Amino acid sequence: MSLPDDVQTALDxxxxxxxxxxxxxxxxxxxxxACHVPDRAEQxxxxxxxxxxxxxxxESEESGRNAIVKGNPGASELVHRILATDPKVVMPCxxxx
Numbered sequence: 005m006s007l008p009d010d011v012q013t014a015l016d017x018x019x020x021x022x023x024x025x026x027x028x029x030x031x032x033x034x035x036x037x038a039c040h041v042p043d044r045a046e047q048x049x050x051x052x053x054x055x056x057x058x059x060x061x062x063e064s065e066e067s068g069r070n071a072i073v074k075g076n077p078g079a080s081e082l083v084h085r086i087l088a089t090d091p092k093v094v095m096p097c098x099x100x101x
Contacts, residue, residue, distance in 0.1 A: 015077070
């Protein structure tokens with residue numbers, strides 16, 4: 005997967021091992037928990053990113069990719085949606101930023 009230069013630079017700076025709860029979840033909470041919240045009454049979409057199991061195991065109906073693929077970010081639905089240019093696909097949703 006070809007990455008924009010700034011994304012590649014940030015990826016190269018990441019440590020070899022990251023903890024979901026301490027390294028990933030805080031970043032997601034800043035932008036994506038408006039849609040991906042644990043409270044089903046407030047949830048706008050059916051995908052949970054608040055729990056590590058759900059984030060790693062959830063398969064996209066559209067692409068068949070898991071939300072987050074351990075050790076292979078380019079295979080993750082999350083990365084594809086972050087880098088997308090189509091407003092119907094891109095995350096976070098343009099109307100939430």
